[in-house]
Amino acid sequence: MTRSRIREQNPDPDWRAGSRLPSPVIRSLQRFQVGESGDGAALIRLAEATGDPDYAAAVRMFVAEEQNHARMLAELLRAAGAPTIAGHWSDRVFVATRRALGLRSELLVLATAELIALEYYGALAASSDPLLREVSSRILDDERHHVRFQERRLREAFAPAPRWARRPAGGAWQTFATVVIAVVALDHGPALRAIGTTRRDFYTRCRRLMTDFQVAVFDGAGPP
Ligand SMILES: [Fe+2]
Numbered sequence: 071m072t073r074s075r076i077r078e079q080n081p082d083p084d085w086r087a088g089s090r091l092p093s094p095v096i097r098s099l100q101r102f103q104v105g106e107s108g109d110g111a112a113l114i115r116l117a118e119a120t121g122d123p124d125y126a127a128a129v130r131m132f133v134a135e136e137q138n139h140a141r142m143l144a145e146l147l148r149a150a151g152a153p154t155i156a157g158h159w160s161d162r163v164f165v166a167t168r169r170a171l172g173l174r175s176e177l178l179v180l181a182t183a184e185l186i187a188l189e190y191y192g193a194l195a196a197s198s199d200p201l202l203r204e205v206s207s208r209i210l211d212d213e214r215h216h217v218r219f220q221e222r223r224l225r226e227a228f229a230p231a232p233r234w235a236r237r238p239a240g241g242a243w244q245t246f247a248t249v250v251i252a253v254v255a256l257d258h259g260p261a262l263r264a265i266g267t268t269r270r271d272f273y274t275r276c277r278r279l280m281t282d283f284q285v286a287v288f289d290g291a292g293p294p
């Protein structure tokens with residue numbers, strides 16, 4: 071789905087309404103905006119290399135949706151009188167980790183970000199600022215589909231492996247995801263407080279999503 075098609079189906083919120091956001095929320099949104107704004111070229115190349123044109127097309131649509139999230143967050147920041155930022159260490163670490171291995175590893179790192187996004191935008195969608203609420207709800211809607219999309223693909227990718235090999239892979243992912251969730255909860259703590267939640271609550275909720283995802287991907291049907 072192209073960006074113009076996405077806009078055609080769902081016209082933008084009225085940015086002119088403006089937005090009044092606390093400064094910790096602005097700093098947090100600036101970091102998420104950077105994270106959403108990659109061009110997805112490496113992921114698209116890996117998807118094309120699978121030789122499955124339907125999957126490659128779905129990944130291109132997924133990347134277009136992520137870029138639309140970055141665009142909407144940039145508009146939201148502008149409506150709140152704040153600039154976007156050129157980069158952040160968390161995004162550089164995230165990209166370097168994703169590129170380290172093949173498609174399955176890239177998807178597992180990506181899935182960690184998608185699960186965190188579900189909780190993050192879910193919390194923001196309950197905010198009192200109408201524009202922030204609107205943008206977060208729209209992104210949240212896409213992220214729910216993204217999590218299911220990554221889960222399905224990863225389950226298929228791990229299904230041929232015997233259980234004794236899947237279990238440690240699931241454990242390694244859980245360790246990685248737990249560290250990432252803790253770092254994000256720490257880094258975005260002031261924003262989480264400003265929108266009425268806490269680091270601990272955010273961490274606990276993300277961990278719950280992570281456990282469900284791990285069971286769905288690594289404990290599914292397949293060789294014993
Ligand atoms: Fe996103």
Ligand SMILES: [Fe+2]
Nearest residue numbers: 136184213216
């Ligand atoms: Fe996403």
